[in-house]
Amino acid sequence: MDDQRRPSPTGSGPERRASRAAAWLAAGLAVAVVLAPIDSRAADARSSLPQGAATNPTTAGTAWRTAVERSELKTRPRPTPTPTPKPTAATSSTRYVSTAGSDSAAGSALSPWRTIQHAADVAPAGSTIIVRGGTYAPFSILRPGLTVVAASGETVTVSGGTYVVLVRGTSDVTVRGLVIRDAPDLWGSGVRVESSTRVLIEGNTIRDNHSFGVKVKDATNVTIRDNEITKNDTGIELSGAVSGARVTGNRIHHNDRMVTSSRGGNGIVVTKTTGAVSIVGNRLWGNRAPHLSGGGYDGGAFEVYAASDLRIADNIAWDNNNVMETGTDGSAPCARLTFVRNVAYGAGSVAGETTGLILRCASDSLFAHNTFDGLDHYAFYVAAGGSFAGSIAGLRIVDNVIYRGRAYSLTSGLPTSLVIDHDLVRPGGSAATYGRYVAYVAGQGNTDSLAEFVQWTGFDRHGLQADPRFVDADGRDYHLTSTSPAIDAGIDVTGETWAGSGPDIGRFEYVP
Ligand SMILES: [Ca+2]
Numbered sequence: 132m133d134d135q136r137r138p139s140p141t142g143s144g145p146e147r148r149a150s151r152a153a154a155w156l157a158a159g160l161a162v163a164v165v166l167a168p169i170d171s172r173a174a175d176a177r178s179s180l181p182q183g184a185a186t187n188p189t190t191a192g193t194a195w196r197t198a199v200e201r202s203e204l205k206t207r208p209r210p211t212p213t214p215t216p217k218p219t220a221a222t223s224s225t226r227y228v229s230t231a232g233s234d235s236a237a238g239s240a241l242s243p244w245r246t247i248q249h250a251a252d253v254a255p256a257g258s259t260i261i262v263r264g265g266t267y268a269p270f271s272i273l274r275p276g277l278t279v280v281a282a283s284g285e286t287v288t289v290s291g292g293t294y295v296v297l298v299r300g301t302s303d304v305t306v307r308g309l310v311i312r313d314a315p316d317l318w319g320s321g322v323r324v325e326s327s328t329r330v331l332i333e334g335n336t337i338r339d340n341h342s343f344g345v346k347v348k349d350a351t352n353v354t355i356r357d358n359e360i361t362k363n364d365t366g367i368e369l370s371g372a373v374s375g376a377r378v379t380g381n382r383i384h385h386n387d388r389m390v391t392s393s394r395g396g397n398g399i400v401v402t403k404t405t406g407a408v409s410i411v412g413n414r415l416w417g418n419r420a421p422h423l424s425g426g427g428y429d430g431g432a433f434e435v436y437a438a439s440d441l442r443i444a445d446n447i448a449w450d451n452n453n454v455m456e457t458g459t460d461g462s463a464p465c466a467r468l469t470f471v472r473n474v475a476y477g478a479g480s481v482a483g484e485t486t487g488l489i490l491r492c493a494s495d496s497l498f499a500h501n502t503f504d505g506l507d508h509y510a511f512y513v514a515a516g517g518s519f520a521g522s523i524a525g526l527r528i529v530d531n532v533i534y535r536g537r538a539y540s541l542t543s544g545l546p547t548s549l550v551i552d553h554d555l556v557r558p559g560g561s562a563a564t565y566g567r568y569v570a571y572v573a574g575q576g577n578t579d580s581l582a583e584f585v586q587w588t589g590f591d592r593h594g595l596q597a598d599p600r601f602v603d604a605d606g607r608d609y610h611l612t613s614t615s616p617a618i619d620a621g622i623d624v625t626g627e628t629w630a631g632s633g634p635d636i637g638r639f640e641y642v643p
Pocket residue numbers: 132133134394395429430431434456
């Protein structure tokens with residue numbers, strides 16, 4: 132989808148440009164550690180990342196991931212632990228591959244095979260295939276119950292092929308710890324999981340693939356966890372029947388090339404899927420591709436196209452071309468999207484090119500308890516009709532903080548079932564495009580006053596225009612301080628427990 136939907140609002144004044152260098156220090160870290168106890172937060176803050184460290188996914192990753200996992204664990208029922216048998220050095224279910232090996236060998240530690248493909252073809256079901264350091268040809272897993280894993284502490288690179296790693300027509304497969312790169316073909320991918328179930332793609336580096344880092348098509352219960360996914364045309368794409376897909380803990384950044392003239396530069400794309408999908412606790416940044424012609428950029432953190440039943444929560448996104456784009460070709464709606472407890476911010480590395488959410492296909496959907504800071508053009512562009520539009524009936528935008536950027540850009544003809552309320556806005560104070568306004572409303576223009584926006588539209592009658600009093604917005608710690616007007620000013624739309632007399636507005640609940 133192209134960026135055709137941006138309205139051309141009138142009344143833009145001169146934009147004040149401020150130094151944003153400081154804002155990049157520790158980007159992605161401060162918000163990461165705030166779930167941790169005070170002491171560890173201070174310890175992490177002291178690590179004070181150098182300029183550009185935000186683009187290094189290995190820095191500060193552990194603290195944040197731990198925090199996310201901790202918060203998830205609180206709400207997740209704990210399974211009864213099963214005793215794990217002690218691993219032995221070379222059980223019958225362990226096989227080895229080495230660049231010094233031979234496919235006519237036994238596949239043991241001392242007599243390893245040469246190719247991963249041979250191992251995937253002949254290893255007994257239930258095998259763990261340990262690959263020693265080196266560079267290998269692409270491979271396909273077409274049999275159930277296999278784990279392919281890099282030897283501990285060794286770098287295993289698999290490169291080339293339409294699909295560098297293909298998992299097809301099988302089940303119970305794990306691919307872990309590999310560097311998967313350089314698929315050269317249009318519509319190819321680093322990892323492709325197709326017509327399979329119970330597949331885990333974990334801890335890999337997946338990069339420089341054309342067109343996808345990971346593509347999941349018609350495969351259920353696929354988990355994509357803790358990977359670094361970068362420099363592909365698109366980071367991850369899910370399509371078809373993908374019930375139970377879970378994308379979590381990944382670092383998805385600088386997927387920065389177009390696939391075709393109309394798509395590319397996206398972090399996570401969910402297109403024409405059926406079944407519930409969970410996208411939780413990822414970090415996404417720098418996902419933005421120059422158009423193939425005509426200038427400008429496409430892409431963004433999340434793209435949803437004719438897909439429903441998505442839960443997108445606890446993610447952190449910065450410097451992406453947009454936070455989310457929704458759309459459809461009319462073949463299916465985008466229904467029951469739940470986008471909660473995310474943080475997204477600018478300013479981006481390209482002036483004017485870090486926008487918010489394009490909601491033109493989002494029926495019966497909830498966008499709540501998110502915090503946005505310094506986004507260009509808008510946090511929420513809400514449209515009825517136009518290119519790629521589907522229904523937005525029953526869309527609710529509630530309990531969000533929109534800071535240092537224009538909160539809304541609204542077209543005419545919006546449905547009466549649209550709810551926008553209990554949000555806190557604070558425009559100004561950034562160089563974000565249109566950042567000094569609260570909203571643009573078709574037929575009215577721009578306003579810098581929430582009261583005027585309420586008068587024009589009837590939305591946000593319980594909203595606030597005030598300083599949210601974050602702990603340290605420039606340091607990306609969007610926790611509230613004790614005097615924040617966002618405290619207890621929200622409404623319960625998520626069923627979560629809260630502190631005080633009501634839910635707070637924005638990503639983080641203030642706990643005295
Ligand atoms: Ca797009």
